[in-house]
Amino acid sequence: MKQRIELEAACELVADKLKSFSNETVKLVNSSGRVLAEDVRAPMHQPPFDRSPLDGFAVRAEDTTGASTETPVSLKIVSKLYAGDSPVKKIGPGEAARIMTGAPIPEGADSVIRQERTDWNDEEVEIKATLKPGQNYAPAGEDIKQGELLCEKGTLLRSPHLGVLASMGLEEVLVLPEPEVSVLTTGSELQEVGQELKPGKIYNSNNYMISTRLKECGAKVINSQVAVDEKDILRDRLAELIPGSDFLVTTGGVSVGEKDLILEVLEEMGAEIFFWKLAIKPGTPVVCGRLDDTIIFGLSGNPAACITTFDLLVRPTLIKINGLEKENLRKEKAIFIDDFNKSSSTRRMLRAWVVRTEKGNIVKLSKGNQRPGVLKTTLDCNCFIDIPAGSPPVESGAEVEIFRLPEIYN
Amino acid sequence: MKQRIELEAACELVADKLKSFSNETVKLVNSSGRVLAEDVRAPMHQPPFDRSPLDGFAVRAEDTTGASTETPVSLKIVSKLYAGDSPVKKIGPGEAARIMTGAPIPEGADSVIRQERTDWNDEEVEIKATLKPGQNYAPAGEDIKQGELLCEKGTLLRSPHLGVLASMGLEEVLVLPEPEVSVLTTGSELQEVGQELKPGKIYNSNNYMISTRLKECGAKVINSQVAVDEKDILRDRLAELIPGSDFLVTTGGVSVGEKDLILEVLEEMGAEIFFWKLAIKPGTPVVCGRLDDTIIFGLSGNPAACITTFDLLVRPTLIKINGLEKENLRKEKAIFIDDFNKSSSTRRMLRAWVVRTEKGNIVKLSKGNQRPGVLKTTLDCNCFIDIPAGSPPVESGAEVEIFRLPEIYN
Numbered sequence: 001m002k003q004r005i006e007l008e009a010a011c012e013l014v015a016d017k018l019k020s021f022s023n024e025t026v027k028l029v030n031s032s033g034r035v036l037a038e039d040v041r042a043p044m045h046q047p048p049f050d051r052s053p054l055d056g057f058a059v060r061a062e063d064t065t066g067a068s069t070e071t072p073v074s075l076k077i078v079s080k081l082y083a084g085d086s087p088v089k090k091i092g093p094g095e096a097a098r099i100m101t102g103a104p105i106p107e108g109a110d111s112v113i114r115q116e117r118t119d120w121n122d123e124e125v126e127i128k129a130t131l132k133p134g135q136n137y138a139p140a141g142e143d144i145k146q147g148e149l150l151c152e153k154g155t156l157l158r159s160p161h162l163g164v165l166a167s168m169g170l171e172e173v174l175v176l177p178e179p180e181v182s183v184l185t186t187g188s189e190l191q192e193v194g195q196e197l198k199p200g201k202i203y204n205s206n207n208y209m210i211s212t213r214l215k216e217c218g219a220k221v222i223n224s225q226v227a228v229d230e231k232d233i234l235r236d237r238l239a240e241l242i243p244g245s246d247f248l249v250t251t252g253g254v255s256v257g258e259k260d261l262i263l264e265v266l267e268e269m270g271a272e273i274f275f276w277k278l279a280i281k282p283g284t285p286v287v288c289g290r291l292d293d294t295i296i297f298g299l300s301g302n303p304a305a306c307i308t309t310f311d312l313l314v315r316p317t318l319i320k321i322n323g324l325e326k327e328n329l330r331k332e333k334a335i336f337i338d339d340f341n342k343s344s345s346t347r348r349m350l351r352a353w354v355v356r357t358e359k360g361n362i363v364k365l366s367k368g369n370q371r372p373g374v375l376k377t378t379l380d381c382n383c384f385i386d387i388p389a390g391s392p393p394v395e396s397g398a399e400v401e402i403f404r405l406p407e408i409y410n
Numbered sequence: 411m412k413q414r415i416e417l418e419a420a421c422e423l424v425a426d427k428l429k430s431f432s433n434e435t436v437k438l439v440n441s442s443g444r445v446l447a448e449d450v451r452a453p454m455h456q457p458p459f460d461r462s463p464l465d466g467f468a469v470r471a472e473d474t475t476g477a478s479t480e481t482p483v484s485l486k487i488v489s490k491l492y493a494g495d496s497p498v499k500k501i502g503p504g505e506a507a508r509i510m511t512g513a514p515i516p517e518g519a520d521s522v523i524r525q526e527r528t529d530w531n532d533e534e535v536e537i538k539a540t541l542k543p544g545q546n547y548a549p550a551g552e553d554i555k556q557g558e559l560l561c562e563k564g565t566l567l568r569s570p571h572l573g574v575l576a577s578m579g580l581e582e583v584l585v586l587p588e589p590e591v592s593v594l595t596t597g598s599e600l601q602e603v604g605q606e607l608k609p610g611k612i613y614n615s616n617n618y619m620i621s622t623r624l625k626e627c628g629a630k631v632i633n634s635q636v637a638v639d640e641k642d643i644l645r646d647r648l649a650e651l652i653p654g655s656d657f658l659v660t661t662g663g664v665s666v667g668e669k670d671l672i673l674e675v676l677e678e679m680g681a682e683i684f685f686w687k688l689a690i691k692p693g694t695p696v697v698c699g700r701l702d703d704t705i706i707f708g709l710s711g712n713p714a715a716c717i718t719t720f721d722l723l724v725r726p727t728l729i730k731i732n733g734l735e736k737e738n739l740r741k742e743k744a745i746f747i748d749d750f751n752k753s754s755s756t757r758r759m760l761r762a763w764v765v766r767t768e769k770g771n772i773v774k775l776s777k778g779n780q781r782p783g784v785l786k787t788t789l790d791c792n793c794f795i796d797i798p799a800g801s802p803p804v805e806s807g808a809e810v811e812i813f814r815l816p817e818i819y820n
Contacts, residue, residue, distance in 0.1 A: 028603060032622045046785065048607060053712075053783055055667035082639065082669050084598030086609035100667040102599050102711070102783075104610045115666065143784045151789070159626055160788035163619030163713060167612065167785050171604030188494030189512050193438060194581030197458060199496035200514045202577070209573030212442045216569055229492065256525065257465035257510040259492050301512070302463075303573060373463050373512075374553045375456065375577050378570035379561070407817065 005275040007312055007347075010288065013274050014317050019293045021177040021246070021321050028165055033218065034175035035323030036155045042148050045141035046167050050105045052081075053138045057118060058097040058109035061131040072119070072126040079106060096125050105137060112136040144168070154323060176323040181214050182223040182241040183207060186234065186252040186262065187301050190226055205375060206251040206306055210299075213307070214249070217315050218322045229259035238269060242294045246321075249314060252301030255285040262298045263287045271296065279389070281346045282372030283309035305372035308349050308384065311405065329384075329403040334361035336385065340370075340394040348387040351377040354402055363402055381405070415685040417722055417757075420698065423684050424727050429703045431587040431656070431731050438575055443628065444585035445733030446565045452558050455551035456577050460515045462491075463548045467528060468507040468519035471541040482529070482536040489516060506535050515547060522546035554578075564733060586733040591624050592633040592651040593617060596644065596662040596672065597711050600636055615785060616661040616716055620709075623717070624659070627725050628732045639669035648679060652704045656731075659724060662711030665695040672708045673697045681706065689799070691756045692782030693719040715782035718759050718794065721815060739794075739813040744771035746795065750780075750804040758797040761787040764812055773812055791815070 005013070023037040052058060059075060067073040075096040079089040083102030091097055091108035098120070099105065099112060111131040119126040144150065150168070151161055157173070165173060190204040191197060204226060211221050222245060227237045234253070241248055253262040254276075263276055271291040278286050282305035287298030297314050299306045311329065319328055334354050351366040363385060368376035383402040387394060394400065415423070433447040462468060469485060477483040485506035489499040493512030501507055501518035508530070509515065509522060521541040529536040554560065560578070561571055567583070575583060600614040601607060614636060621631050632655060637647045644663070651658055663672040664686070673686055681701040688696050692715035697708030707724050709716045721739065729738055744764050761776040773795060778786035793812040797804060804810065 028618065032625070044607070046612075047783070048612060049610065051783075053781060055665060055670075082598060082667075084600075084610055084638070100669055101665055102597065102612070138781065138783060142781070143778065143786050150786075159619050159622035160717075160785075160791070162622045163615045163717075164785050164789055166603050166618035167615035167713075169601075169603050169605070169607060169613045187512065188492060190494075191579075193576050193579050195579070197454070197579060200459065200494055202456075202458060202512070203579045205573045205577035208438065208576035209569050212569035212572045215442065228494070255465060255511060257492075259510055260465075303577075307570075307573075368553065371463060371548070371552070373457070373461075373548060375570075375574050376553050376560075379574055381570070 004277045006279050023174050025172050031157045031173050037174045037176045039153050040151045042144045042146050042150050045146050046144035049140050051138050052099045052112045054114050055100050056113045056115040057125050058099045058105050058112050061111045061133040064127050064131045067127045067130050069128045072128045179219045179246045179318050179321045180222045181219045181247045182245040184225050184250040186227045188228040218324045219318050234265045242291050245294050248296045250298045251306050254287045254298045281348045302372040303375040334363040334402045336398045336400045338364040344387045344391045347389040350385040351381040352383050352385045354383045414687040416689050433584050435582050441567045441583050444567050447584045447586045449563050450561045452554045452556050452560050455556050456554035459550050461548050462509045462522045464524050465510050466523045466525040467535050468509045468515050468522050471521045471543040474537050474541045477537045477540050479538045482538045589629045589656045589728050589731045590632045591629045591657045592655040594635050594660040596637045598638040628734045629728050644675045652701050655704050658706045660708045661716050664697045664708045691758045712782040713785040744773040744812045746808045746810045748774040754797045754801045757799040760795040761791040762793050762795045764793045
């Protein structure tokens with residue numbers, strides 16, 4: 001077990017320990033928000049057949065030569081085609097087919113005239129314009145050609161993709177797996193919302209924050225429990241949650257106090273511990289390990305520390321699996337227009353708000369204080385400022401590095 | 411009924427016809443992605459009591475005067491406090507309380523020393539540093555003060571908000587209503603995915619595209635049906651879907667063909683028709699009206715026309731109700747770096763892809779052709795270029811106006 005580890009090394013270590021995940025076949029109807037695990041090529045043409053793009057008459061263009069409002073050409077109507085019909089009758093010279101939008105163009109016809117440019121009765125149509133072959137004619141494959149690449153592996157599926165894949169008749173798609181995560185919030189001080197608060201207690205906010213954040217990064221929360229700081233109870237909860245979970249995220253019980261029992265209980269249960277403590281503030285206390293096939297992230301119960309390590313460690317791990325790389329943190333430069341008057345012996349992640357301007361990124365601290373136990377700053381946080389270990393206070397105007405959070409959070 | 415209406419006038423007309431929607435009280439646990447309908451002020455302090463931010467000893471700072479590693483001060487341990495405990499014993503001069511992170515600081519103590527700067531046994535603690543009053547002391551309300559504004563009306567609720575609201579013990583929140591929408595895709599040519607395609611048929615892609623797009627703009631799809639182009643069947647489906655739906659979106663059957671029956675059937679059912687036809691291309695054929703309290707959007711069955719009118723007409727209506735204004739289209743300028751060689755007698759919405767550069771927005775046409783029946787362009791479309799009626803062909807380098815789609819689609 002490593003005692004104190006750099007963030008980047010921690011991410012790599014966890015990535016190395018991941019089990020292999022299998023891609024999933026899901027119904028197209030449930031695939032929105034998932035990421036394609038393979039290239040999808042068109043199994044057929046779209047449209048599948050030559051069809052009319054409008055309501056009118058399918059004709060042979062040569063039969064309309066010289067036709068105009070003053071000199072209409074009369075053609076015999078030999079069939080009528082609605083969308084959904086299968087064409088049966090070929091069009092010969094001097095003939096036309098009444099045709100509606102989306103209906104298949106009958107053999108022999110090479111163009112369609114819009115009904116507004118005709119007069120017609122049941123038997124005959126007067127054509128009042130000269131057509132070119134191919135005019136108002138949507139050939140099979142005009143939209144999508146059989147065999148063409150429709151959606152690449154790695155595509156995040158949204159409404160347009162579902163529409164296009166449905167047009168190909170595809171009922172199912174192969175997508176990257178959705179990590180299944182359980183959540184255990186620990187602490188004898190925790191009380192559920194909606195009850196009157198007892199002395200010495202606080203409401204359990206971490207469960208709400210972490211469960212929602214997990215969903216926001218495309219994970220599936222399969223179970224969520226609360227436990228007081230007692231070894232037997234923690235062990236029971238862990239034993240219940242670990243089997244069947246790809247990941248377990250816990251909060252609380254990972255520092256140096258007498259009731260910080262997560263590390264001890266996990267060790268007793270035979271977990272392999274990857275590391276305890278990250279070299280960042282807030283969020284130094286993190287226990288990370290594995291029991292059977294389940295990766296366990298034991299985060300601090302302090303909300304700001306919890307969210308910081310979630311975003312910097314847990315999320316990068318999860319999106320490697322589900323492919324939601326657009327949701328990853330982006331490292332950028334920014335100009336700091338605030339003051340931070342502490343020096344940093346340890347690498348520090350400050351909660352902050354960054355705005356893009358014409359002159360580049362401008363960043364200031366989140367409203368509220370930067371203590372790890374504080375929640376309010378998370379409301380006003382779209383990035384972390386990464387202050388290297390050994391830095392003096394940060395003055396206004398300094399260039400800093402930030403990790404920008406995905407927009408989904410704000 | 412208006413025959414042909416400008417897009418902006420159509421949006422206003424529909425907005426004027428909306429019934430009043432009631433805000434909804436939802437469980438906090440289900441509130442993610444919803445928009446607050448009222449300001450939320452803190453009903454209590456957070457933390458609710460003075461607490462220790464670390465593991466150590468609660469002391470009276472004055473008792474530690476002059477203490478250092480060389481000259482430690484010895485204090486008597488009179489109590490032990492874990493997170494979740496209710497403090498009972500006051501600290502007097504020369505006394506200390508063993509205290510863990512999150513535990514309430516007992517009366518009499520005004521500071522906390524980190525355990526790493528002490529030595530201790532069951533009875534006594536040696537303090538090796540001089541403390542200032544208030545040091546390592548998280549006073550009640552340090553994070554959030556009772557009565558302060560936590561989240562404004564109009565806030566889109568995400569993980570940080572759920573965390574903060576949970577910390578206040580709030581079990582429910584008042585949010586803007588979620589419009590309940592039914593979908594009816596019509597057309598005798600439609601076949602469901604997963605079956606072999608019959609001659610003259612196409613797969614029903616509009617249902618997938620529209621249902622997903624509705625969810626992407628925060629609506630709830632409560633029912634979805636398909637109908638062939640027959641009056642009796644259309645009437646039955648409409649009669650089934652309209653009661654209980656705030657909105658009904660139909661596709662197909664709204665042009666001038668013999669099987670374009672939606673307008674006729676709605677009129678026979680006694681619907682008030684607001685307008686038929688928009689002055690834009692693609693998407694001219696749109697029937698919009700109301701039956702009882704249900705607003706009906708009858709969109710074209712041509713996929714590109716369907717999506718264009720959905721985004722420009724349906725979505726702006728829905729997000730007025732659910733408050734997801736961040737999801738609205740934004741009108742911006744861009745430089746066109748492509749060619750469009752048709753003149754436009756009607757106002758035209760070209761599917762296109764815009765990129766932000768240091769020199770401003772650069773836009774080019776979506777891959778694929780711009781016909782209304784085409785689906786593929788929707789894959790590569792993050793904006794519409796708004797070409798005014800009466801425009802000549804658009805040359806490369808021209809400044810154009812675009813409607814930028816929200817990022818969620820791409």
